[in-house]
Amino acid sequence: MVELQVNTNPDLKSKLIEEQYLQESNNLPIYLTKIEVVGGESFSNQFFQNLLSPILQNGDLTFIQLVNKIKSSQSKLIETGIFDKVAIQILPDNFYSLSSNKIKSYNNEPSLLTKVLIDLSAINLSNNQGFFNFNNEEYLNLKLNHINHNFNENNETWQDTKQEIIGGKLGLLYGNSTTNDLSVFTGFQLLKRNLINLDDGNFDSIKFFNGQFLKSSILNQLKYQKIEYLHDQSKNFPKNGYELLFNGEISSNQEQLNTNNLNEFIKTDLSINLYKSLFNEFFTTKFQAQLGGIYSFNNNNNDSNNNNKLTPIHPSDKFYLGGYNSFPGFSKNSVELQGGDQYYKLQTTLYSKIPTLLYAPPPPSASTIGLGNEQDLNPLRIYATGIIGNVVNSSKANLLEDENGAISYGFGLKYFNNWANFDIGYFFSKRLAFNNDTNSVNTAGIKDGLHFSISIGGSNNN
Template sequence: MTSKDISEELKRASQIARLEHSNTKPLYVSAIEVEGESSLRPLSDALYKAVFDPILSQPVQTLHYILNNFSDIRGKLMHTGLFQDVNVTLENDGSTSSVTRAKDMTLNGIQLGSVLPAVAHIKLSPLTYNTLSLTSTTSDSYSSAGGRLAFVNLLGKAENFVVQADLKYTPFSGRLDEKCFDARLLLPLQKNPSVKGVLDLNYASIDPNEQPFLSAEEMKKQNQVSLNFGVQKSWILENLNSVPVFYNGISLVSRNVESPVLTGAGLSSELFKPFEGSYVKSSFVSEILHDSRKFAGLFPTSGSRFSLMNEYVLSQSLNATDDLPAHPGHDKIRLDFEKHASLSGGYVINSLQLGFGGLFNLADSLAVVHPFDKFYLGGLNTLKGFANNSVGDKGGLFYFKASIASSFRLFHSSKNSPLRLQFFMNAGDVLRLMETRKPASSSGVSLIYRTNVATMDLTYALPVFNRKQDITKAGFSFGVALSFY
């Protein structure tokens, strides 16, 4: 409920009709009552006092300031991420004790004589969280299994602590290709929950054995540990039905590339040779996300999504002693945009997706960039019709992609049907140098199913244009993910 909505509630209350059309009238908030919160994990008294402080510290205010303060309080409660809605109403407090206290109230040191007492009712609509989930994914190129455990508001400070683990393996072989563990904490400021401290710890062990975009001498095992910490700020734009999020923080990454997987190979390609051993990188990361999409089920029907990430490399070193050339290194930018529009009452959804990324030198000499910091393109999630990470110069300094698609509900299906038939065209390229050349492109049709429990993508794609460096994947591809709560 906005400030305008609260004003309308006041106007409808006959007990305070004398305040109509008079924002300068004083009002005494005698009590604030909160209802609807989960009894299992309520917010702490300290957080409530911090959020309600503009009213508790000065209970007598003019109507104008009362409305503004409760509008801010509603926004702060929404920013905790625990509620899907917060409703604020004001009612006349006719109790004898409140009326007596109101007669002795002052505003800015001035005796007011008679002030109308009112009770603020705050009704909360809590969000439902799935604290434990298990996910299994199978596709024609990889499979994975993982779990996620969330601890929400255990301390009453609206904190969110999430632990996640994933295993990725090659289908039907049982060989582990990747092991990941991630722990992430978001802790809001008590007086302003729209500002959150972020702490993220991540570990990954990667075995790129038999990946089509790597040569034999490039198939090296790698262990990686990263620590990210920073500040996240969000805004609620009710006119756009969106919550833009901005993040600034520091990223510390340590990688250890082991010897070649092939026994006795003893070789190192030019791609990995500079990074054998222990590699450490520190950088300053900024991200912004704005998402105004509306959904029918899990399919976006209208609105847009925009994200921009910038990573400024502060330092990078090898074996903890040698600074790599071109210190401080490079600046990495990644931009993604998508737009959706529905036709015929949501029967047809047209979508546009664009992506661009670049690594830019910040010194006179050529910056040295770790292969895992470069860009890759190809696969069901990025460029259909091509093998995973196998478009253009695999491991490039620049990339771009574009996709247009039309999704149709099947006949006699509901507006929120989880099944759609999609026709698409996409194009993109990965480049080591900025140059003009014809990108790889493909077109095809997908049958897509999306629910909270299962997601499926069955695609038939044909490359329209490809180069000798591209690895195509014509014909059928599939991906299925199952989630258990």
């Protein structure tokens, strides 16, 4: 008997018509003897019973009914997002122990003994990623499975202060594995934090947290995007679309040895990214807007001198701007050294291909032939960018009143690759206000000039 290959192409019916099987075999009676799954050893039987329920419901059916049930189960397997290969075959079962003449049949012709073979290749769900990073602001550093708890991706560096953190978060994550357009997370986080190596040179708002503090939070995160990439396989250079990110938390931060030192607050952060390409992706524009705030709604009842004094916000809960990944042209976290409870940032970047007279991309390797647009798997672009932003403490001023904002603009060259990134640029930076004490230009935190970064990484994910 001829072996039928059920292709993973979603248009299964069209594929079978092309192979001239379906026209003559739609009503062919089939007796399904068994379903064999290869490559799913790490998953339970109950897992497959739920996903393969359309096929398992009935074993006495026609060929076209079997094909439709296979399509339904195949879609369920793909939608889990944990298999990078789902291949299904319909094969004759020549070794079925029950003789075909003992199978009750009400058809004009006997049913064909058939089995379904499902060949799966699961994604490695437990994987490690590591990066070596080096730039003109930091020494060589290694990041392994790094999770940054600051919404706007800034590290906390307060002179020689170090922080010990232990904890975790638990919640529910909803996402569309087919389109990846929408992602929603809600959950609970518990962190035990301890600042060490504090000295007299630290700010008072930092020395307040000399001890162990327990932070408990209710987290809500929303991500919605509609993005077209320059190359669908690498997905490392968006060319058109938009992305909306929202992070919110309701938190309580309490000292372990003095329960009166309690701070409760709400923290929100909103980020919008817009992408637009022109002239056959020769130019690509990115616009980014970020806005965040923290509202603290309890007082320090342990202060006998001033009952209205607010308990400070923990340094790692504040917002920071400044540094290569955050605000190039300013030193790390230096837009406001103490951090703030309000911030905004607006940035526009124009990327451009390098004219072919100056640079021609190398020809595609043999492994990328047939992928389409192979030379843009990992694009190299020149860019020009402009940034304006500020971080303030609402106890001193709000974003609308504060005049100590920062502005930076520059140009450079950047290579986009998931595992090997390179960026070099030259920036000009300044403050928007004068120093009120000396009536001179405020240059605090400015670090303009040449900036560069190199990052090399890898993963054990197959």
